Amino acid sequence: xxxxxTYATPNGRxxxxxxxxxxxxYTVHVIDLAAGAQYTPDYRKIxxxxxxxxxxxxxxxxxxxxxxxxxxAILQYLAxxxxxxxxxxxxxxxxxxxxxxxxxxxxxxxxxxxxxxSHAMPEGAPEQAAAYGRQRYGDEMRRLVGVLDFRLREYxxxxxxxxxxxxxAYPWIAAHEFFGLDLDDYVGVGNWYNRLSxxxxxxxxxxxxxxxxxG
Numbered sequence: 001x002x003x004x005x006t007y008a009t010p011n012g013r014x015x016x017x018x019x020x021x022x023x024x025x026y027t028v029h030v031i032d033l034a035a036g037a038q039y040t041p042d043y044r045k046i047x048x049x050x051x052x053x054x055x056x057x058x059x060x061x062x063x064x065x066x067x068x069x070x071x072x073a074i075l076q077y078l079a080x081x082x083x084x085x086x087x088x089x090x091x092x093x094x095x096x097x098x099x100x101x102x103x104x105x106x107x108x109x110x111x112x113x114x115x116x117x118s119h120a121m122p123e124g125a126p127e128q129a130a131a132y133g134r135q136r137y138g139d140e141m142r143r144l145v146g147v148l149d150f151r152l153r154e155y156x157x158x159x160x161x162x163x164x165x166x167x168x169a170y171p172w173i174a175a176h177e178f179f180g181l182d183l184d185d186y187v188g189v190g191n192w193y194n195r196l197s198x199x200x201x202x203x204x205x206x207x208x209x210x211x212x213x214x215g
Contacts, residue, residue, distance in 0.1 A: 002026040003056040005046055007033045008209060010108065010171035011071045015053045017167045017205030018075055022082045026055075030209045057081070072104040075164040085163050092160040099151070099158035099165035103172070107144045111172045113137035114179060141179065145186055148173075152188030156195070170196055174206065 004019065004026045006012035019026045031037045031052050038050045047054040047069040055074055060066030068077045079086030087093035117133030148169060151158060158165040173193050176183055183190035196202055 001058050003029060003058075004053060004208075005029045005031050005043070005055065006053045006209060007031050009033070009052070010111070010175065011051075012053045013171040013206050013208065014071045014168050015055065015074050015078075016208035017170065017202050018078050018085065018164060020201040020205040021167070022078060022084055024078070024082070028209050072100060072168065075100070075168060079164050085167070087159055087161070087163055089160075092163070095159035096163040096165045100163075100168055102144075102147070103158075103165060103168035107141075107148070107169055107172055110137055110141040110144050111175070111179065114141045142181070145173070145181060145189060148192075149186040149188040152192045154188070157192070162196075166192075166196060167202075170202065171206065 002019065002024055004015060006016060006028060007030060016028075031043060033052065037043065038047070038052060044050055046056065046067055049069065051069070053071055053074060054067065054069040055077075056065060056067050057077075058065050068074045076086070087096040113133065114137040117130055117137055121130045121133075148158070157163065158169065170193070173183075173189060174197075176193075183193060
């Protein structure tokens with residue numbers, strides 16, 4: 001059994017998608033970021049950096065419990081645990097790692113900063129600084145979606161097959177309307193997004209935590 005500590009964010013949903021894809025039993029523990037639940041001493045024992053997601057796998061290596069934090073590390077851990085979605089040959093594994101790193105270190109942060117400067121600037125912050133941030137990270141977000149589009153106009157998935165790289169990128173693209181992105185401008189990304197959106201596993205993973213779980 002896996003305990004998933006999460007919230008309704010793209011970072012959290014990467015992992016719930018993977019858990020659904022791997023048909024692993026898991027229990028959801030909602031960490032209410034808006035209420036500051038991530039900063040409690042008990043949660044810091046699970047996630048030292050006070051962020052979601054994190055998991056505790058009661059059946060970790062050698063059958064012993066193990067804690068994993070950071071969404072990318074969790075995806076890689078689950079891929080290794082199950083032997084699924086990490087690439088089944090050396091080239092696909094390499095492609096998966098490259099696009100996974102891009103999604104983790106570039107795509108997600110650009111979306112996060114675009115959100116911050118558009119919706120989470122502190123009251124009284126200089127408008128010039130806010131405007132600069134909106135432009136800077138909005139441009140970077142669009143550039144990176146264009147990088148995905150360049151790849152996905154030629155390939156069905158980010159790697160040769162469907163992998164954790166797709167799972168890492170999907171929840172950010174799923175927020176395209178919120179960020180004012182028109183997928184008609186990104187044909188490859190749009191086709192990929194529509195294709196993945198039909199997967200029942202992704203549909204289920206994108207509803208974690210459910211409204212009743214979030215209370």
